[in-house]
Amino acid sequence: xxxxxxxxxxxxxxxxGTRFWPRSRRARAKQVLALDGxxxxxxxxxxxxxxxxxxxxxWIITNEYLAGEIADQLPGLAADQILQEPVARNTAPAxxxxxxxxxxxxxxxxxxxxxxxxxxxxxxxxxxxxxxxxSVASAGENIVVLGIEPARAETGYGYxxxxxxxxxxxxxxxxRFIEKPNQVRAEEFxxxxxxxxxxxxxxxxxxxxxxxxxxxxxxTAPLLETIAAAYGTPRxxxxxxxxxxxCENISVDYAVLEPRSAKGEHTSHxxxxxxxxxxxxxxxxxxxxxxxxxxxxxxxxxGNVPEAEGHMAIDAAxxxxxxxxxxxxxxxVENLVVVDTEDALLIVHRDHSQDVGKIVKELSLxxxxxxx
Amino acid sequence: xxxxxxxxxxxxxxxxGTRFWPRSRRARAKQVLALDGxxxxxxxxxxxxxxxxxxxxxWIITNEYLAGEIADQLPGLAADQILQEPVARNTAPAxxxxxxxxxxxxxxxxxxxxxxxxxxxxxxxxxxxxxxxxSVASAGENIVVLGIEPARAETGYGYxxxxxxxxxxxxxxxxRFIEKPNQVRAEEFxxxxxxxxxxxxxxxxxxxxxxxxxxxxxxTAPLLETIAAAYGTPRxxxxxxxxxxxCENISVDYAVLEPRSAKGEHTSHxxxxxxxxxxxxxxxxxxxxxxxxxxxxxxxxxGNVPEAEGHMAIDAAxxxxxxxxxxxxxxxVENLVVVDTEDALLIVHRDHSQDVGKIVKELSLxxxxxxx
Numbered sequence: 001x002x003x004x005x006x007x008x009x010x011x012x013x014x015x016x017g018t019r020f021w022p023r024s025r026r027a028r029a030k031q032v033l034a035l036d037g038x039x040x041x042x043x044x045x046x047x048x049x050x051x052x053x054x055x056x057x058x059w060i061i062t063n064e065y066l067a068g069e070i071a072d073q074l075p076g077l078a079a080d081q082i083l084q085e086p087v088a089r090n091t092a093p094a095x096x097x098x099x100x101x102x103x104x105x106x107x108x109x110x111x112x113x114x115x116x117x118x119x120x121x122x123x124x125x126x127x128x129x130x131x132x133x134x135s136v137a138s139a140g141e142n143i144v145v146l147g148i149e150p151a152r153a154e155t156g157y158g159y160x161x162x163x164x165x166x167x168x169x170x171x172x173x174x175x176r177f178i179e180k181p182n183q184v185r186a187e188e189f190x191x192x193x194x195x196x197x198x199x200x201x202x203x204x205x206x207x208x209x210x211x212x213x214x215x216x217x218x219x220t221a222p223l224l225e226t227i228a229a230a231y232g233t234p235r236x237x238x239x240x241x242x243x244x245x246x247c248e249n250i251s252v253d254y255a256v257l258e259p260r261s262a263k264g265e266h267t268s269h270x271x272x273x274x275x276x277x278x279x280x281x282x283x284x285x286x287x288x289x290x291x292x293x294x295x296x297x298x299x300x301x302x303g304n305v306p307e308a309e310g311h312m313a314i315d316a317a318x319x320x321x322x323x324x325x326x327x328x329x330x331x332x333v334e335n336l337v338v339v340d341t342e343d344a345l346l347i348v349h350r351d352h353s354q355d356v357g358k359i360v361k362e363l364s365l366x367x368x369x370x371x372x
Numbered sequence: 373x374x375x376x377x378x379x380x381x382x383x384x385x386x387x388x389g390t391r392f393w394p395r396s397r398r399a400r401a402k403q404v405l406a407l408d409g410x411x412x413x414x415x416x417x418x419x420x421x422x423x424x425x426x427x428x429x430x431w432i433i434t435n436e437y438l439a440g441e442i443a444d445q446l447p448g449l450a451a452d453q454i455l456q457e458p459v460a461r462n463t464a465p466a467x468x469x470x471x472x473x474x475x476x477x478x479x480x481x482x483x484x485x486x487x488x489x490x491x492x493x494x495x496x497x498x499x500x501x502x503x504x505x506x507s508v509a510s511a512g513e514n515i516v517v518l519g520i521e522p523a524r525a526e527t528g529y530g531y532x533x534x535x536x537x538x539x540x541x542x543x544x545x546x547x548r549f550i551e552k553p554n555q556v557r558a559e560e561f562x563x564x565x566x567x568x569x570x571x572x573x574x575x576x577x578x579x580x581x582x583x584x585x586x587x588x589x590x591x592t593a594p595l596l597e598t599i600a601a602a603y604g605t606p607r608x609x610x611x612x613x614x615x616x617x618x619c620e621n622i623s624v625d626y627a628v629l630e631p632r633s634a635k636g637e638h639t640s641h642x643x644x645x646x647x648x649x650x651x652x653x654x655x656x657x658x659x660x661x662x663x664x665x666x667x668x669x670x671x672x673x674x675g676n677v678p679e680a681e682g683h684m685a686i687d688a689a690x691x692x693x694x695x696x697x698x699x700x701x702x703x704x705v706e707n708l709v710v711v712d713t714e715d716a717l718l719i720v721h722r723d724h725s726q727d728v729g730k731i732v733k734e735l736s737l738x739x740x741x742x743x744x
Contacts, residue, residue, distance in 0.1 A: 021701075022699075022701070308717070310740070312731060312734060312735070314724075314727060314730060314731070315724065315727075316719075319719070321717070321719070323717045325715075326713075326714075326715055326716055326717045327394075327715060327716045327717070327740065327743055328716070328717045328718075328719070329393075329394070329716065329717070329718045329719070329720070329731045330719050330720070331718075331719070331720035331721065331724045331725075331727050331728065331730075331731065332720060332721035332723065332724030332727070333708065333719050333720065333721050336705065336708075336719065338710070338717070338719055340712060340717055341698075342698075343681075343697075343698055343699060344698055344699045344700070344701065345680070345693070345695045345698050345699070345700045345701070345710070345712055346700075346701045346703075347688075347691070347693070347700070347701070347702050347703070347705050347708065347710055347719075348701070348702070348703035348704060348705065349703065349704035349705050351704065352686075352687065352703045352704030353703075355686060355687075355703050355704070356701075356703065358686060358703075359684055359686070359701045359703065362684060363684070368682070368699065371699055
């Protein structure tokens with residue numbers, strides 16, 4: 001019998017809190033909000049993974065604004081397993097740092113990187129897929145990405161072009177990673193059938209990721225290794241603060257995965273595992289509305305989704321209203337998103353909900369940082 | 373030199389608080405709200421009249437829900453000058469009671485009846501018109517109504533058809549009072565040029581009104597005279613409560629003015645004084661929006677009127693937002709009325725703002741009297 005795999009999770013939680021403004025703020029980003037139920041996104045992410053990785057095998061990488069709230073929401077997590085980036089440097093340094101820290105503990109450990117701002121349905125299926133991914137990732141230099149079958153020609157996501165099935169049929173070879181496409185290409189991808197959305201969930205051994213960072217980010221790797229060496233010592237915070245800002249600001253996809261895919265389908269050791277669980281990135285108020293309506297979490301017969309203390313609709317349809325504790329009355333209105341918080345009220349047409357970030361930007365420029 | 377006229381004001385303030393829901397409630401009707409500035413409608417009404425009638429010449433007729441708030445807002449007013457109707461009986465019994473009370477003090481006093489839910493601009497012009505009206509009303513059996521030149525073919529108001537000018541040119545003879553017309557008739561009235569909106573502001577001597585009530589409401593008049601006889605005594609409340617519910621539920625227009633107009637233009641002693649001041653009945657959220665925009669009380673270049681602590685509009689125009697203390701962000705929305713209160717949030721298309729009353733009715737039927 002083989003030794004069981006030492007599985008560690010690295011949860012990326014560095015949100016800026018703009019898409020769900022005014023509910024989300026810098027110190028109250030999407031990850032710490034309970035957008036689809038009782039538990040926050042980060043709580044759900046951690047709890048979903050605990051059957052395979054206990055809290056002592058869980059690391060969270062976040063920023064100074066969210067760290068306190070995350071610690072409060074996950075009281076079982078040791079303080080030094082919440083890494084607080086002194087500055088944002090995208091995903092490559094974050095994943096690299098985790099790899100170097102864990103490599104020092106066990107280079108054969110399989111490290112799974114997970115975003116903390118997606119909702120996943122069918123948890124048993126998710127865990128089954130993950131077990132398969134761990135198994136593939138535990139062998140040699142393999143890198144596994146979970147791919148989502150595209151439900152539409154979405155231009156907001158990255159795509160993975162896949163090739164042949166592996167010999168044992170457990171995964172697909174990855175041909176290449178593709179940045180967010182335009183509408184025409186997105187439609188071609190969906191029609192082709194061998195393209196998947198990049199879920200941002202990756203698995204690899206600590207050694208494999210560490211070596212990949214050494215190879216592709218030769219200036220950043222030594223900085224991260226120095227920080228990793230200080231991990232668990234009183235000097236850690238100081239070293240982290242001093243060196244992390246000098247790391248390259250680059251995504252793990254761009255820094256490690258894309259160059260690796262250039263090696264060719266059968267030599268890159270990059271694998272895509274198509275997910276058979278439901279997945280939603282809740283990228284805007286409109287997508288939260290659609291998610292709540294689809295999952296019948298809330299909503300009346302006219303497609304109004306009120307998060308409120310009672311509501312009434314007269315000639316009103318397809319509105320999303322967040323106004324907890326209040327009664328909401330809708331008359332003669334359609335396709336609105338209305339979000340009512342203590343100090344700010346957002347009223348946006350559903351088709352414009354991608355523009356919410358513009359408000360936050362403008363608030364920042366006009367000195368209203370009290371609202372962001 | 374003639375004796376100065378003893379002018380008394382009777383202010384009708386029996387609102388039910390439905391049109392401006394959720395801001396207005398049964399105990400916080402339009403009359404006690406500051407819809408267009410710092411002072412409430414009732415405060416503005418009283419203050420507008422004080423140059424001609426001091427607080428000791430001012431009576432307010434209201435209901436049990438509003439009396440306390442009105443007393444708080446008008447601390448200079450003696451408690452027994454706020455008459456609290458035990459039940460609503462429309463305007464004829466209210467005006468009649470005032471007439472009988474004042475007739476006992478001075479039958480020659482001129483009594484002006486004023487609604488308390490309209491805004492009036494150009495106060496000097498208003499006072500000038502009122503002085504003229506007092507002068508006409510102080511002579512014999514004359515009854516004067518202030519008419520508003522119709523700005524549009526409004527179907528929500530009553531109209532006054534006028535005839536010839538009086539010999540001294542000070543007023544117009546009234547031909548008839550007309551209830552709310554349909555659209556076609558309203559347009560004819562506006563085109564004709566001799567029709568005015570019925571402002572609800574009437575002037576007459578106490579004797580004239582008292583006699584008119586005796587003549588046209590022979591069953592109600594003795595009840596009101598008995599109540600008036602108890603005015604100022606410890607028995608007043610008891611008598612008021614016992615007899616007022618037995619009075620006819622009828623408007624002063626319908627009970628007194630319409631029958632009087634049937635006498636014919638030159639014998640009815642009914643006169644209309646066209647007002648030269650600006651007037652708005654603020655009948656709905658949409659009309660408050662228009663009023664604020666016209667008077668430039670508030671509003672941005674895109675026609676958004678935010679009663680809020682700052683606002684931002686992106687591709688958004690012609691919205692009225694009441695959300696005091698909050699920052700409001702509008703994106704891609706038009707022609708909305710959004711009213712944010714502590715326990716209720718209203719979102720209504722401007723064209724539907726007349727339907728707000730339906731919500732209050734429905735709340736009442738569904739046992740949510742906490743919200744009305």
